[in-house]
Amino acid sequence: MAGPNPYGALYASEPKGPGDARPTALRVLEDNNALGAWQGRVVLVTGGTSGIGTTTAQALHATGADVYFTARDMTKGEQTAETIRKQSPGKGKIEPILMNMESLESVKQAARSLLSLTGNKLNVLINNAGKCQVPMQLLRQQTATDQR
Ligand SMILES: NC(=O)c1ccc[n+]([C@@H]2O[C@H](COP(=O)([O-])OP(=O)(O)OC[C@H]3O[C@@H](n4cnc5c(N)ncnc54)[C@H](OP(=O)(O)O)[C@@H]3O)[C@@H](O)[C@H]2O)c1
Secondary structure (H helix, E strand, C coil): CCCCCCCHHHHCCCCCCCCCCCCCHHHHHHHCCCCCCCCCCEEEECCCCCHHHHHHHHHHHCCCCEEEEEECCHHHHHHHHHHHHHHCCCCCCEEEEECCCCEHHHHHHHHHHHHHHHCCCCCEEECCCCCCCCCCCCCCECCHHHHC
């Protein structure tokens, strides 16, 4: 595609809601011939249970990659995975992994789970989970090992 931002002109007007001229993630993948192009690759998206994380996981699944995403509520995680599975043209895996970033041990366990599920493979990591404009929070749990 030509130019540093081929969609720049589409952002010149005010948003008109769903269906306006701005490209969806799927459109960007189509324009870059990326649909089905990442079969066999492993992707992890943190915070895949809502917002940008869900959209990112869904788009990357359409590339054919095996997509894992973190969830702090596995019921919500399974529901998200099922929704993506039903809608996505991708044939790769889409699976939630339990992780709550308030606990460093949970983060480490999530990393172990991912590597166990993928045979130590990870090609793309999207560090998405979190909130913006909230007061700084401290970890609720840290093991003695973490503090060394
Ligand atoms: N939206 C924006 O305009 C905007 C602008 C600038 C930056 N960002 C950044 O983009 C990222 C996603 O934003 P978003 O609007 O899509 O947010 P969102 O809809 O609130 O989704 C955040 C995701 O992170 C997860 N999460 C939140 N706290 C967590 C924790 N302690 N441990 C593990 N997972 C946690 C949420 O899980 P649950 O589903 O369980 O809540 C959810 O999956 C954030 O890092 C945000 O700071 C967003």
